[in-house]
Amino acid sequence: MRVLMLSWEYPPVVVGGLGRHVHALATQLAAQGHDVVVLCRQPSGTDAITHPTVDVVSEGVRLVRVAEDPAHFVFEKDLLAWTLAMGHAMTRAGLALDSWRPDVVHAHDWLVAHPAVALAEAFGVPLVATIHATEAGRHSGWLSHPLNQQVHSVEWWLANRADSLITCSSAMRGEVAHLFEVDTADVSVLHNGIEPGGWKVRAKDVGAARRTYSPHGDPLLLFFGRIEWEKGIQDLIAALPRIRRVHRGTRVVVAGGGSQTEWLQDQARKHRVLRAVEFVGHLSDRSLAALLTAADAVVLPSRYEPFGIVALEAAAAGTPLVASTAGGLGEVVLDGVTGLSFAPGDVDGLTRAVRDVLSDPASAASRARAAKARLVSDFNWATIATDTASVYAKALVREPRVLGRPKIATGNLFT
Structure with a gap:
């Protein structure tokens, strides 16, 4: 099939897990013989002089990385205007793909809704959309500000306009069906995947990391990802004093970027674990x-x-896992089998789970081996790409529907 994929991030322009997801899916589809074109963008804050549009083939994928237009829109300050401008540039690039025409358009999240809808309609092909997360979910069900409501309404539009929907977990399928008033039967669940071999490391590099972050050989905990409130890092910081009472000297490394770093440093200071x-x-x-x-x-x-x-x-690195049961994590980490779990926000449960891992490293290592073994059977990108192609093949252009604006609840959307 000829697949036109749209994403607001694609390596090396990566903000979170979405970019890695799209890259892995696109390259696997190409490896399986599909003709894949990805429309993505240049880094924000650039322009067509410093970073012109490029059209290259990389790892079997035709990659069209679209330059930003001249307008002074800043992602952090003008999110909606910046997004619409990016979509306009992507639409023009998609319409300029010479004689190449897709069999399907695949949109990844709300930021590419406008160009994806426009291009699917222009080419007269099905629109498949993967909803990776929701604005209501990121804000615990509250849409308190105009920007939250605007993002939610674009998500609602994409979910209702798409001819086929995909989510990365069963939890997300339920969330999407509830928030956007779509039938769960119309949503396919296709997990994210991973290439396990990419996480092999030389022993001397591991030793150097250990000496850097735990120079005295104390227990070492790691969080990595976006530094945002919904990631719950504040709960790990709150649990750390209790963990250190049993496992003296335990240290936490927080890797990643985001808007909550200073606030979390204040939380560490409040709990007297800043050092x-x-x-x-x-x-x-x-x-x-x-x-x-x-x-x-x-x-x-x-x-x-x-x-x-x-x-x-x-899991690919073979490191023991302690995770909340929030959303898809409850499907990825099987409590007592591939890791230890606790309820979101349960600081006592988090404390107990970490103490158990540090107190019984043999059992923790056994669970880590089980988690790594499960990657091959349940989170294989080749299988996920095949299943995605099946969704493409079954997608049909629906009869045109006139969609009004969604109603925005004044209370919590989940309660």
Whole structure:
């Protein structure tokens, strides 16, 4: 099939797990013989002079990385205007693909809704949309500000306009059906995947990471991902004093970037563990892999998590997992089998789980081996790509529907 995929991030422009997802899916589809074109963007804050549009073939995928238009829109300050401008540029690039025409258009999340809808209609082909997360989910069901409501309405439009929907977990399928008033039978669940071999690290790099982050040989915990409230890092910080009472000297490394770093540092100061929590920012893949392997446990205390691809990466590195049951994490981490789990926001449960891992490293290592073995059977990108192609093949252009604006609840959308 000829597949036109749209994503607002694609390596090396990566904000979170979505970029890695789209890259892996696109390259696997190409490896299976499909003709894949990905429309993505240049880094924000650039323009057509510094970063012109490029049209290249990379890893079997035709990659059209679209330049930003001249307007002074800033992602952090003008999110909707910036997104619409990006969509306009993507639409023009999609219409300029010479004589190439897709059999299906695949949109990844709300930021590419406008160009995806426009191009699917222009080419007269089915629109498939993967909803990776929701605005209501990220804000615990509250749409308190105009921007939250605007994003939610675009998500609702994409979900109702698409000819076929995909989510990365059963939890997300239920969330999407509830929030956007679609039938769960119309939503396919296709998990994220991983290439396990990419996380092998040299022993000397692991040793160097251990000496850097735990120079005195104390227990080492790792969180990596976006530094945002919904990731629950504040719960790990709150649990750390109790963990350290039993396992003296335990340290936490927080890797990644986001808007809550300063607030979390204040939380560490409040709980008197600031010197035991190290914020290291974004790490290279090589450095992250070494730190992952060096850690005694990866802790993922998410309050909201559509899937949790970082759990797969921890499993690939063979590191014991402690994770909340938020959203897709409850499907990725099987409590007592491939890791230890606790309810989102349950600081006592988090404390007990981490203490158990550190007190019984043999059992923790056994669960880590089970998690790694499960990657091959349940989270294989080749299988996921095949299943995605099946969704494409079954998708049919629906009769045109006139959609009005969705009603925005004044209370909590989940209660």
